[in-house]
Amino acid sequence: MDYDAKLTVILNNSTRWNSAFLSIQRGLRMKSSLEIYLLTHGDALQEDKLIEEDWQQLKEIAEALEPFWQVTMRLQGQGDVGTHGVIWEVLPALDYLLEYCETKMNELAAQVIEETPNTRNNRRHIPHVNPLQIAYQNAWEKLRKYNDLTDEAYEIYAAGALLNPCLRKAYFTERWTGDAAAYIVPMLVKNKNT
Numbered sequence: 001m002d003y004d005a006k007l008t009v010i011l012n013n014s015t016r017w018n019s020a021f022l023s024i025q026r027g028l029r030m031k032s033s034l035e036i037y038l039l040t041h042g043d044a045l046q047e048d049k050l051i052e053e054d055w056q057q058l059k060e061i062a063e064a065l066e067p068f069w070q071v072t073m074r075l076q077g078q079g080d081v082g083t084h085g086v087i088w089e090v091l092p093a094l095d096y097l098l099e100y101c102e103t104k105m106n107e108l109a110a111q112v113i114e115e116t117p118n119t120r121n122n123r124r125h126i127p128h129v130n131p132l133q134i135a136y137q138n139a140w141e142k143l144r145k146y147n148d149l150t151d152e153a154y155e156i157y158a159a160g161a162l163l164n165p166c167l168r169k170a171y172f173t174e175r176w177t178g179d180a181a182a183y184i185v186p187m188l189v190k191n192k193n194t
Helices: 019-029 031-040 052-075 087-115 131-162 168-175 178-193
Strands: none
Touching (some): 019 031, 019 052, 052 087, 087 131, 087 168, 131 178, 168 178
16 A cells, blocks of 8 residues: 555645646555545545546656656756756757657657558548647647747857767757758857857
8 A cells, every 4th residue: 555644635736837747646656545535535525536547647647747847857956066957958958858749749649540440431530639649749839939949049058068068069960950950050150259
């Protein structure tokens, strides 16, 4: 049994970063305790009872949110020891989350394609889209917006990455491909002249 008398439920709070993740994570950890509580107070809380499918969805949501929580925890702070909150971490963090969202969107899209019958009789069949696929798409769009904002001051973020011995120019040549590759030479020139 996962009961721990010191644990309490964490409420989601729209003004606190990661509160949904922390609330779901705590709920999953307290699953047995919450189920016992709901059984004990079953009549009054019947509408709040979670079935196994609900718990599975909560687990999937927590897994989806965990990388965002990890990045938030990594980026918070003052950067007084060369990490945790320093400017060079911004671009790699955005790249990581964008890639994560793209990968998950593609995985979920592939699942929908595999599950959707492809026969003449089912032409009008509307494929079921996993709500997480929509959430990943929304997150990806928001991350792209923030990533695009760094373009206005990319020299600051680029200088931070260029001056980090672990990243240097290799970070940009490996990660900035396609349209983003056009920014590499102007960025290097601008940082060389400043």
